[in-house]
Amino acid sequence: MRVLVCVKRVPAPGSKINITADGQQVDTASLGFTMSPHEECAVEAGAQLVEQHGGEATVLTLGSVAAEEQVRYAVSVGMQNGVVLPITDDEWDPQRTAEAITAAVRELETADGPFDLILFGNESADSGGFQVGVRVAYALGRAMVNGAKGLTVTDGTAHVEREADAGRETYELPMPAVVGVKEGINLPRYPTMKGRLASKKAHVTTIEPAGSVGGLAKVSLQPPPERKSETILLGTGPDAAAAVVDVLEEIGVL
Amino acid sequence: MSASTPDAGGDVVSAVLVVIEHDRGVLATASLEALTAARALAGQLGAEVEALTIGEAADALVDDVARYGAARTHQAHDPLLGDYGPEAWGEVVAQAVRALAPTVVLACGTDRGNEVMAQAAARLDVPFAANATEFRPNGTFEMTRVRWGGSLLEIATLDGETKLVTVAHHAVDAVPGDAPGAPEGVALAVDLDPSLARTVVVDRIEREAGVTLATAPVVVGGGRGVGSAEAFAPLQELALELGGVVGCSRAVTNNGWRNHTDQVGQTGTRIAPDVYFACGISGAIQHWVGAMASKNIIAINTDQQANMVTKAGYAVIADLHEMIPAITAEIRRRRAG
Numbered sequence: 001m002r003v004l005v006c007v008k009r010v011p012a013p014g015s016k017i018n019i020t021a022d023g024q025q026v027d028t029a030s031l032g033f034t035m036s037p038h039e040e041c042a043v044e045a046g047a048q049l050v051e052q053h054g055g056e057a058t059v060l061t062l063g064s065v066a067a068e069e070q071v072r073y074a075v076s077v078g079m080q081n082g083v084v085l086p087i088t089d090d091e092w093d094p095q096r097t098a099e100a101i102t103a104a105v106r107e108l109e110t111a112d113g114p115f116d117l118i119l120f121g122n123e124s125a126d127s128g129g130f131q132v133g134v135r136v137a138y139a140l141g142r143a144m145v146n147g148a149k150g151l152t153v154t155d156g157t158a159h160v161e162r163e164a165d166a167g168r169e170t171y172e173l174p175m176p177a178v179v180g181v182k183e184g185i186n187l188p189r190y191p192t193m194k195g196r197l198a199s200k201k202a203h204v205t206t207i208e209p210a211g212s213v214g215g216l217a218k219v220s221l222q223p224p225p226e227r228k229s230e231t232i233l234l235g236t237g238p239d240a241a242a243a244v245v246d247v248l249e250e251i252g253v254l
Numbered sequence: 255m256s257a258s259t260p261d262a263g264g265d266v267v268s269a270v271l272v273v274i275e276h277d278r279g280v281l282a283t284a285s286l287e288a289l290t291a292a293r294a295l296a297g298q299l300g301a302e303v304e305a306l307t308i309g310e311a312a313d314a315l316v317d318d319v320a321r322y323g324a325a326r327t328h329q330a331h332d333p334l335l336g337d338y339g340p341e342a343w344g345e346v347v348a349q350a351v352r353a354l355a356p357t358v359v360l361a362c363g364t365d366r367g368n369e370v371m372a373q374a375a376a377r378l379d380v381p382f383a384a385n386a387t388e389f390r391p392n393g394t395f396e397m398t399r400v401r402w403g404g405s406l407l408e409i410a411t412l413d414g415e416t417k418l419v420t421v422a423h424h425a426v427d428a429v430p431g432d433a434p435g436a437p438e439g440v441a442l443a444v445d446l447d448p449s450l451a452r453t454v455v456v457d458r459i460e461r462e463a464g465v466t467l468a469t470a471p472v473v474v475g476g477g478r479g480v481g482s483a484e485a486f487a488p489l490q491e492l493a494l495e496l497g498g499v500v501g502c503s504r505a506v507t508n509n510g511w512r513n514h515t516d517q518v519g520q521t522g523t524r525i526a527p528d529v530y531f532a533c534g535i536s537g538a539i540q541h542w543v544g545a546m547a548s549k550n551i552i553a554i555n556t557d558q559q560a561n562m563v564t565k566a567g568y569a570v571i572a573d574l575h576e577m578i579p580a581i582t583a584e585i586r587r588r589r590a591g
């Protein structure tokens with residue numbers, strides 16, 4: 001089977017997200033980059049499916065040329081091919097991103113045949129638009145469910161499980177299909193030495209992205225209101241247990 | 255532009271249409287937040303609040319929806335709408351937009367709410383903004399919306415004849431309307447292609463009743479500092495003692511020490527307990543955003559500079575392996591005495 005996984009390069013902030021002086025971007029000075037945990041799990045799901053059923057898995061990203069780092073990482077943990085759709089802007093809005101990814105999928109499928117499954121993250125880590133995968137699926141005329149916490153494939157059907165408030169739901173999607181994956185579906189592997197070597201050697205394809213600007217526009221970024229509380233130090237070492245339990249009594253949870 | 259519903263005098267009033275989320279007829283309370291937000295928004299726009307319910311099972315919600323300020327509820331019926339299905343529901347919203355031409359469509363920013371609105375936006379080929387917290391609708395239709403799960407806010411504008419937006423869950427407190435009118439349900443004709451059945455729920459295993467991480471009054475959370483799966487036993491014991499549950503950081507789930515269902519944070523669960531014990535957790539922003547709604551936080555950490563320590567209301571600088579059993583013992587001592 002053929003699987004495509006879409007991931008987005010995002011900064012990995014630590015204790016705080018700093019914003020550039022012009023209020024337009026996350027200040028990434030001294031930050032590493034990563035992808036959403038949901039997308040890491042989508043990569044793992046794609047790798048496992050190809051290991052079980054044969055075939056190959058491709059990872060695709062639309063982002064700065066530096067996003068090749070995330071593509072190579074995905075190859076090191078089980079993808080076979082990488083595709084970068086390079087942009088010079090900080091990011092593209094969700095409609096434009098979806099249009100470009102859809103066009104790239106069509107190009108890749110024309111060359112090498114259809115993808116049985118296209119996997120997305122449930123939502124991107126940074127912009128959290130909850131829509132790129134849905135838009136791509138609709139444009140391609142394919143069934144799509146988001147939030148998958150379980151995914152298996154049997155002859156032509158993708159069985160998806162997801163958590164709802166009332167319980168664990170099952171969906172059965174005719175393939176080719178599109179699935180949005182949530183963290184918890186699996187435990188992503190770490191790169192092996194062999195994987196690292198494969199990722200260095202892998203050929204990463206470039207596709208020039210095309211898409212028209214959509215209707216959701218970022219004006220600026222702001223930090224959320226800070227809930228500043230003075231920290232009350234209850235003590236050092238196990239002797240502080242009495243002070244802790246005093247607090248519990250005060251709060252009324254005992 | 256989008257003027258829709260004839261009011262009593264026959265004039266045309268624009269509408270804010272709220273998509274009501276429900277599960278087999280059981281209302282998702284987050285929908286009441288969306289209705290509350292819709293009333294404020296409609297006030298600013300000089301519009302009326304209307305609602306859309308999907309499937310026959312939701313007809314009975316017309317009373318609740320009216321109490322929260324909807325002038326009328328459009329009710330869509332179809333054999334395909336017996337259970338939730340993202341494509342079928344999204345198509346109903348798209349058809350409702352075409353029929354009613356609302357100025358704004360709001361839903362709640364839950365898994366289903368965001369999914370249905372994305373489906374509707376794709377079908378209508380219009381923009382969609384997920385998880386708004388504030389609206390400044392006059393002029394460029396400016397909003398504040400959540401990024402990074404709430405660690406960052408974005409001021410954004412939304413263009414398009416009909417604006418599709420979800421309201422971030424918990425951003426607005428649900429409040430009934432001041433002068434609710436009589437409940438009025440009107441049928442909305444929909445025409446659904448049978449192929450939409452391909453994403454309708456086919457089966458469901460009901461969840462067992464009990465305290466969940468999202469609703470627990472006490473959460474004892476452990477991070478990398480706990481060190482192993484086995485070392486969670488004392489945290490479990492303390493949680494049990496207080497009628498709470500165990501939570502954890504992503505470092506813990508990544509190590510396979512706990513199931514992801516215990517993870518607190520941006521890609522885990524949002525918690526809001528009376529007390530959150532954050533033990534051996536550094537307090538990365540993606541963890542903090544899931545814990546910050548806790549009413550009280552007690553950080554236990556060996557590092558006084560840890561972000562969790564400086565942000566928490568209370569902190570103990572100690573080795574959690576000594577500290578947690580000592581707290582449990584002290585609780586038992588006081589209860590016995």
Ligand SMILES: Cc1cc2nc3c(=O)[nH]c(=O)nc-3n(C[C@H](O)[C@H](O)[C@H](O)COP(=O)(O)OP(=O)(O)OC[C@H]3O[C@@H](n4cnc5c(N)ncnc54)[C@H](O)[C@@H]3O)c2cc1C
Nearest residue numbers: 477478479503504505519520521522534536540541556574
């Ligand atoms: C897009 C994205 C989403 C993410 N989503 C989440 C999420 O949902 N939830 C989440 O938790 N993380 C999430 N993360 C990961 C997050 O950035 C951190 O890596 C993670 O929270 C760190 O976990 P930790 O605090 O347990 O580990 P560490 O950061 O390693 O901290 C361990 C802490 O334990 C203390 N410690 C060590 N030994 C002891 C001891 N004996 N007694 C007391 N204290 C001790 C140390 O001083 C330190 O403060 C996400 C990251 C990204 C990029």
Ligand SMILES: Nc1ncnc2c1ncn2[C@@H]1O[C@H](COP(=O)(O)O)[C@@H](O)[C@H]1O
Nearest residue numbers: 006007062120121123124129130131132
């Ligand atoms: N720039 C991008 N490149 C590749 N995939 C993307 C990009 N943006 C979003 N996606 C995919 O679409 C999912 C949903 O994104 P969003 O709609 O932004 O929440 C993400 O989890 C990714 O799988």
